[in-house]
Amino acid sequence: MTESRQIHLVRRPRGVPVAEDFAVVPVATPDAGAGEVQLQTLLMSVDPYMRPRLDADQPLDVALLGGGIARVVQSRHDGFREGDLVRHMAGMRERFVSDGRGLTPLKVDPDLPLSVYMHALGGTGLTAYGGLLEVGALKDGEQVFVSTAGGAVGSVVAQIAKLKGCYVVGTTGSDEKAAWLRDVAGLDAVINYKSGPLAPALKAVTPKGIDVYFENVGGAHLDAALARMNVRGRIPVCGMISTYNGDREGVRNLSNLIYSRIRMEGFVASDFGHLRERFEADVTAWLKAGQIKYQETILDGFERAPEGLIGLFEGRNAGKMLIRVAA
Ligand SMILES: NC(=O)c1ccc[n+]([C@@H]2O[C@H](COP(=O)([O-])OP(=O)(O)OC[C@H]3O[C@@H](n4cnc5c(N)ncnc54)[C@H](OP(=O)(O)O)[C@@H]3O)[C@@H](O)[C@H]2O)c1
Numbered sequence: 001m002t003e004s005r006q007i008h009l010v011r012r013p014r015g016v017p018v019a020e021d022f023a024v025v026p027v028a029t030p031d032a033g034a035g036e037v038q039l040q041t042l043l044m045s046v047d048p049y050m051r052p053r054l055d056a057d058q059p060l061d062v063a064l065l066g067g068g069i070a071r072v073v074q075s076r077h078d079g080f081r082e083g084d085l086v087r088h089m090a091g092m093r094e095r096f097v098s099d100g101r102g103l104t105p106l107k108v109d110p111d112l113p114l115s116v117y118m119h120a121l122g123g124t125g126l127t128a129y130g131g132l133l134e135v136g137a138l139k140d141g142e143q144v145f146v147s148t149a150g151g152a153v154g155s156v157v158a159q160i161a162k163l164k165g166c167y168v169v170g171t172t173g174s175d176e177k178a179a180w181l182r183d184v185a186g187l188d189a190v191i192n193y194k195s196g197p198l199a200p201a202l203k204a205v206t207p208k209g210i211d212v213y214f215e216n217v218g219g220a221h222l223d224a225a226l227a228r229m230n231v232r233g234r235i236p237v238c239g240m241i242s243t244y245n246g247d248r249e250g251v252r253n254l255s256n257l258i259y260s261r262i263r264m265e266g267f268v269a270s271d272f273g274h275l276r277e278r279f280e281a282d283v284t285a286w287l288k289a290g291q292i293k294y295q296e297t298i299l300d301g302f303e304r305a306p307e308g309l310i311g312l313f314e315g316r317n318a319g320k321m322l323i324r325v326a327a
Helices: 114-118 123-135 152-163 175-183 198-205 220-226 269-288 302-312
Strands: 002-009 022-029 037-045 068-075 085-088 095-098 143-146 167-172 189-192 210-214 229-237 263-266 296-300 320-324
Touching: 002 095, 002 302, 022 095, 022 302, 037 085, 037 114, 037 302, 068 114, 114 320, 123 152, 123 210, 123 229, 123 269, 143 152, 152 167, 152 210, 152 269, 167 175, 167 198, 175 189, 189 198, 198 220, 210 220, 220 229, 296 302, 302 320
Parallel strands: 143 167, 143 210, 167 189, 210 229, 229 263, 296 320
Antiparallel strands: 002 022, 037 068, 037 095, 037 320, 068 085
């Protein structure tokens, strides 16, 4: 038996979640039984998709949904050895016991840090890769607009588009993130959407229109993009974070879909399992060659997971927001 902790939702949030909606709960984790492993969480992810789930799907007073990378610390399972690393979606638990179902063995390239397997080489990277190349059907040299370009998904989308010879415009919510996107990630133009009206700013930096708008925000961002879309443009709809806390800003330019023959299509990361091998090979090579750069905002301490989740809606992360639980 090991003392450990879980993060629980104890109250349904109204609007942006607050610390009091969550609790850090001590639990006793049993030893691994026959055919089981006990795992220690190393890195935990907090993600925007979690917010809508807090309204209904996430039960109160149990471990919050979520996933991360964990290390096998006890094994009585033939398929795992102590020290093995795995990916899991077992929720926000410091330690837990598993019969192996839902655990994906993780092989780490010795030249890359473990944390990149939580973003560029993890779910957000696959989302960016599949969303842009498959759903967005990106062609070399096109005009691309990416919202939340300073975040985990957006920063990878923007840089893949640059690698494909595209003209890339991004939005972000701070001057520091904008400077990183321009000076380090190499975007052609970056707008801090908090510094003035978005539509005229976007028009000014998209003289050739937009062929692919990678949608992460919704609301005013979608409206501004719709007004600039080229004929046969594509809008892969990855997320609409501006709506997740209950704001439902109306979109007025949807009729532009018609005469511009625009295809707008939603997707989820799990649609892209068939791309995983190619994605891992491409992104590993790009990371090692320094062709994809990344930022991380890592909060140290299991108990900081609620702070990390809340911070996503306040733009407190540059790149992927992660919780480091153990080394
Ligand atoms: N379809 C899928 O399978 C899938 C998978 C992963 C993620 N997603 C979606 O992709 C988007 C980005 O996710 P991520 O994991 O990469 O998160 P992220 O961009 O790393 O972090 C969230 C960022 O969103 C921005 N933001 C927060 N509230 C906003 C608002 N009201 N208006 C505009 N921007 C706001 C903030 O950056 P600023 O400083 O720029 O404001 C914040 O840092 C989200 O919409 C998410 O739901 C979808």
